[in-house]
Amino acid sequence: MKKGERTSRYCFLGGTLRLIRLFHAFFDYGLPIVLAIGTLTGMMIFTGLTFIGIHHLELPWLERSENLIPGDVLVFLGILVVIFHG
Numbered sequence: 001m002k003k004g005e006r007t008s009r010y011c012f013l014g015g016t017l018r019l020i021r022l023f024h025a026f027f028d029y030g031l032p033i034v035l036a037i038g039t040l041t042g043m044m045i046f047t048g049l050t051f052i053g054i055h056h057l058e059l060p061w062l063e064r065s066e067n068l069i070p071g072d073v074l075v076f077l078g079i080l081v082v083i084f085h086g
Contacts, residue, residue, distance in 0.1 A: 062069075
């Protein structure tokens, strides 16, 4: 093996290890920050929409079945738990 080949292999390996450390740092520190910013942005958008008058939307089907929707969601989640956990 020539000296130039050995040097290029070490450079490639060093660059790869730096990239792995960069991804590791992103998933440890960066990803939670990105998710937190996305969550807060979504909450602010929906809150802003309600303040500017989204309540003027006519949703009679939602008004009729607003008591049934949480129950249906809980039953669906229960079925998913039985299927995937049990």
